[in-house]
Amino acid sequence: LLDEVVVTAARSDNLLLSRAPYGLSSLDGLTLERAGVTDLEGVAARVAGLTVTNLGPGRDKLFIRGMADGPVAGQAQALIGLYLDDVRLTYDAPDPALRLADIERVEVLRGPQGALYGAGSMGGVVQVVTRAPDLSGVYGRVVVEGALTAGGSPGEAAELMVNLPLVRDRVAVRLVGYDETVGGYVDDAALDLKNSGDMRRQGLRLSGLWRVTPAWTLRAGFLAQTINVDDSQYSTLGAEAPYVRRRRLGEPSRNDFDGFWASAEGDLGWARLRASSSVQSHGLDARYDATPSAAMFGLTGTAALDQSDDLSAAVHEIRLNGEFGPRLSWSAGLFFSEYTHNRAVAVSDGQGGVAVLQQQRRDHVDEAALFGDAVYALGDHLKITAGARVFRVGVEHRSEISGVATTFDGEDELVGVAPRLVVEYDRGPFVFYALATEGYRGPGFNAGGLGAGGRQPFRAVRPDEIVAGEIGARFRLLDGRLRGRAAVFVADWRDIQSDRFDERGLPFTANLGDGRNRGVEGEVEWRVGAWTLDGHAVVNDPELTHPDPGFALGADSRLPAVADFSVQAGLVHEARLAQASVRSELRLGYVGPTDIALSPTSTGASAGYLTSQIGVSAEIGRWGVRASVDNLFNRDDDTFSFGNPFYTAGDISTPQRPITGRVALTARF
Numbered sequence: 034l035l036d037e038v039v040v041t042a043a044r045s046d047n048l049l050l051s052r053a054p055y056g057l058s059s060l061d062g063l064t065l066e067r068a069g070v071t072d073l074e075g076v077a078a079r080v081a082g083l084t085v086t087n088l089g090p091g092r093d094k095l096f097i098r099g100m101a102d103g104p105v106a107g108q109a110q111a112l113i114g115l116y117l118d119d120v121r122l123t124y125d126a127p128d129p130a131l132r133l134a135d136i137e138r139v140e141v142l143r144g145p146q147g148a149l150y151g152a153g154s155m156g157g158v159v160q161v162v163t164r165a166p167d168l169s170g171v172y173g174r175v176v177v178e179g180a181l182t183a184g185g186s187p188g189e190a191a192e193l194m195v196n197l198p199l200v201r202d203r204v205a206v207r208l209v210g211y212d213e214t215v216g217g218y219v220d221d222a223a224l225d226l227k228n229s230g231d232m233r234r235q236g237l238r239l240s241g242l243w244r245v246t247p248a249w250t251l252r253a254g255f256l257a258q259t260i261n262v263d264d265s266q267y268s269t270l271g272a273e274a275p276y277v278r279r280r281r282l283g284e285p286s287r288n289d290f291d292g293f294w295a296s297a298e299g300d301l302g303w304a305r306l307r308a309s310s311s312v313q314s315h316g317l318d319a320r321y322d323a324t325p326s327a328a329m330f331g332l333t334g335t336a337a338l339d340q341s342d343d344l345s346a347a348v349h350e351i352r353l354n355g356e357f358g359p360r361l362s363w364s365a366g367l368f369f370s371e372y373t374h375n376r377a378v379a380v381s382d383g384q385g386g387v388a389v390l391q392q393q394r395r396d397h398v399d400e401a402a403l404f405g406d407a408v409y410a411l412g413d414h415l416k417i418t419a420g421a422r423v424f425r426v427g428v429e430h431r432s433e434i435s436g437v438a439t440t441f442d443g444e445d446e447l448v449g450v451a452p453r454l455v456v457e458y459d460r461g462p463f464v465f466y467a468l469a470t471e472g473y474r475g476p477g478f479n480a481g482g483l484g485a486g487g488r489q490p491f492r493a494v495r496p497d498e499i500v501a502g503e504i505g506a507r508f509r510l511l512d513g514r515l516r517g518r519a520a521v522f523v524a525d526w527r528d529i530q531s532d533r534f535d536e537r538g539l540p541f542t543a544n545l546g547d548g549r550n551r552g553v554e555g556e557v558e559w560r561v562g563a564w565t566l567d568g569h570a571v572v573n574d575p576e577l578t579h580p581d582p583g584f585a586l587g588a589d590s591r592l593p594a595v596a597d598f599s600v601q602a603g604l605v606h607e608a609r610l611a612q613a614s615v616r617s618e619l620r621l622g623y624v625g626p627t628d629i630a631l632s633p634t635s636t637g638a639s640a641g642y643l644t645s646q647i648g649v650s651a652e653i654g655r656w657g658v659r660a661s662v663d664n665l666f667n668r669d670d671d672t673f674s675f676g677n678p679f680y681t682a683g684d685i686s687t688p689q690r691p692i693t694g695r696v697a698l699t700a701r702f
Contacts, residue, residue: 042140042160044149044352044364051509054416054457054466056082056098056143056157056520058556062136062164067616067650069661069695071133071190071213073159078622078644079603080141081554081569083159084595087673087687090215090232091130091260091288092319094594095123097143097157099550099573100499100524101595104629104675107532107540108374108396109494110474114146114154117161118254119294119309124153124372124398126315126344129290131258132236135174135194135209137162143554144522145472145499147451148422151368151402155472155499155526165252166205166242167196178697183667184276185691186216186228202244209238218690219268223279229264249299257291267676267687275669275688281335282322282383284677289316304355310348317342321538323380325679329537330380330389337383338538338679346372364420365405372398376480378539392539394432394480401425406453418455424448424473426496432480445476447496464507472499474530479541489583490541497528497544517557524550529577531593533584534678546581548592550574568602594673596625596641613653620646629675642670642689657699667692 040050040059050059058080070076073095077083084096086104094106095113102112106127115122122129133139139161146154173195180188190213198205217230236258243251263285269278292313299306318341327336352366374396379388406420426447433440451473457466477494484490505520529545556569575592591597601622608615622644629638645668648661671686 038138040140041162042142042158045354051507051516052459052464053507054418054455054464054468054505056503056505056518056522056554058141058518060139062133062138062162065133065136065139067659068618068648069650069659069697072130073128073133073139076133076139076141076159078601078620078646079567079569081556081571082143083141085128086594087266088127088676089230089262089266089286090234091127091262091317092286093128093130095128095156095159096595097141097159098522098524098554098571099552099575099592099595099597100156100526101575101592102529102531102545103533104594104673105532105540105678108376108477108479108542109530109532110153112153112156114150114158115161116158117256117292118163119296120254120256120292120311120313121346121348122290122292122313124344124346125374126317126342127288129258129288129315130234130260131161131256131290132192132211132213132234133161134192134211134236134238135164135207137164143520144468144503145470145501145524147424147472148404148406148420148453148470151370151404151422151424151451152400152426152474155474155497163209163238163240163254164207166198166207166240168198168202168205168242168244170196171198172196173702175700175702176697178695180216180693180695182216182218182693183691184228185218185693186231188214188216190214190697204241204243206239206241209236211236217264217266218276219264219266219688220277221264221280221283222273222277223281224283226264226283229283230262230266231264232260232262234258234260246299249297251295251297253293253295255291255293258289260286260288262286265676267673267685270684270686275671275686276691280322280677281324282320282337284320284322285318286320287316287318290314301353304353306351306353308351310350312347313345315342315344315346317344320383321677321679322383323538323679326538332382332389335383337381339379339381340540341377343375344373346370360410361407363405363407366403368400368402368404370400374398388435391435392432392480393434394430396477397429398475399427400475414458414460416455416457416459418453418457420453422451424451426473426475428476428478430478430480432478434481441478441480441492443478443493445478445493447473447475449473462509466506467502467504469500469502471501473497477530477542481539481541482535484583487583489543489581490535491544491583494530494542495528495544497526497530499524499526501525514560515558517555519553519555521553522551526550528581529592538679540678543584544581545584546577547579548575548577550576550592563606563608565605565607566602567605568600570600571598573597591628593629594627596627598625599623601644610651613651615649615651617649618647620644624672627674629673639671639674639686642672643668644689652699655701657701659695659697659699661695663693663695664689664691
């Protein structure tokens with residue numbers, strides 16, 4: 034964990050992580066590179082409370098602190114605000130699974146952040162900060178990697194970074210590109226497929242920096258990535274488990290993402306100004322084998338559901354930070370975003386036949402907000418922060434279904450205030466704090482068939498809200514060799530929105546009712562000479578306290594897809610051997626049981642699983658080499674008991690990838 038670093042996820046210009054009065058963690062990009070971490074799943078193994086589902090690359094959801102709304106991404110807005118610099122990566126889409134290439138750090142801010150980030154940050158924020166273009170010189174890096182999985186297909190990756198100043202001390206650009214293949218490891222006996230589920234990920238990122246004056250800087254960037262997966266990665270429980278399944282059709286998927294952003298930052302004298310704008314587009318395609326529901330659609334053989342999503346967004350924000358004397362600092366800003374989601378769902382025989390059901394929908398969401406806060410120092414050690422966000426979220430919906438003569442048009446809005454209050458006491462090696470925050474998501478609509486007899490799906494989807502409280506502490510002892518943080522938290526969730534499936538397997542959004550989560554978490558790092566021991570643990574109690582009568586899961590139901598308990602630990606040794614800097618790392622973890630309640634009559638569960646990794650990296654001058662092994666004990670435990678909405682009777686598991694070895698070579702120039 035980083036300590037003496039300025040962090041930005043809390044929207045402060047000069048906040049040191051070691052003094053941050055929040056549930057905030059930061060991981061150094063160089064450390065992640067040396068450990069071979071290239072995705073958020075690897076980040077989740079190193080910070081407390083972050084959960085990444087395992088539906089597959091480009092299809093996963095993120096959760097923080099047990100606040101989870103379901104296993105799949107649909108029309109409900111994401112619970113976690115995921116950012117790459119100034120670009121928000123998710124709205125109601127899954128994590129685009131960007132490769133963490135040339136990253137400065139990754140920050141995880143826990144708890145609802147409605148006052149700071151607006152809608153869709155109810156669980157927290159994950160911010161990936163890239164390395165800025167460097168004005169000082171020309172240099173670059175090339176990485177090539179190979180991987181072998183026991184019983185699976187091999188994988189390989191190549192990554193390139195080039196930094197190029199264009200005008201001395203004024204203008205520079207930075208280019209990052211990569212091409213990666215991850216081999217599949219699940220066989221399909223019915224389709225006679227060996228090691229299905231190969232993934233190809235290709236990406237390009239270009240960023241530029243212009244230091245206009247010593248006080249003003251302009252930055253801009255472009256990002257494009259595509260992921261193609263030839264099949265899903267779940268298996269069928271039974272005699273052939275865990276790495277075999279039987280399905281009638283393959284289930285390929287695609288995730289394309291591209292975005293552009295620009296920002297200006299500078300000193301006005303009386304305040305610092307930061308203005309940013311970004312635009313993005315996101316395309317998703319996925320197929321599900323719907324054969325178990327073929328008869329419901331009037332088909333006699335195979336059936337397939339094909340879903341295509343096209344999303345676009347534009348976000349603009351202006352933020353000012355300033356001070357009134359030595360005791361009072363403040364920030365204020367304006368925010369506006371527009372977001373459009375076009376979705377097409379078609380059911381056919383999956384063999385090229387005419388679709389027997391088609392559904393088209395378009396959702397347009399705009400959000401405008403005025404936000405600000407003030408920090409007042411009551412003395413040398415005590416500070417109070419109070420802030421709020423005044424917002425409006427507007428929703429416009431239009432949908433049509435084959436066989437239905439009329440289209441449906443709907444409009445709704447949510448207007449409100451999201452407050453934030455923080456009290457911190459900074460005393461020497463300790464920082465104690467208490468805070469209260471709020472998060473929210475706007476209303477929505479369902480496009481498909483509606484329930485009868487007061488049962489969901491209903492046409493309108495109510496907005497939901499989380500109100501949370503937290504008491505925590507940070508410490509830094511033994512000249513910084515021992516440091517960490519701990520927190521206890523509680524969150525009340527009202528009118529939980531969740532993407533679900535009807536009796537035919539078609540998607541809709543439900544309001545599940547009210548829920549609550551209580552928990553405790555901690556992170557610690559202890560350095561002794563060349564050795565570093567780090568670890569974290571989380572205990573959650575996520576539950577549905579008042580089920581909605583239209584979607585009754587039972588008052589003892591758990592919030593889905595998040596373990597009640599998880600623990601991770603790592604041991605690192607760093608040394609000099611002749612001319613080489615050598616780093617060795619061992620990591621072990623356990624993720625507890627999880628439940629996935631898909632409907633009142635269909636549930637899935639994972640019993641918990643053990644994670645393990647060992648790795649060694651060495652650097653000699655311009656060269657570097659890294660070798661690692663994942664899943665040391667070759668465990669095949671179920672990590673995620675969902676993969677297809679048409680097979681929801683508890684017969685699905687997603688086993689751990691078998692023991693996998695990786696070797697990477699780095700050359701710097």
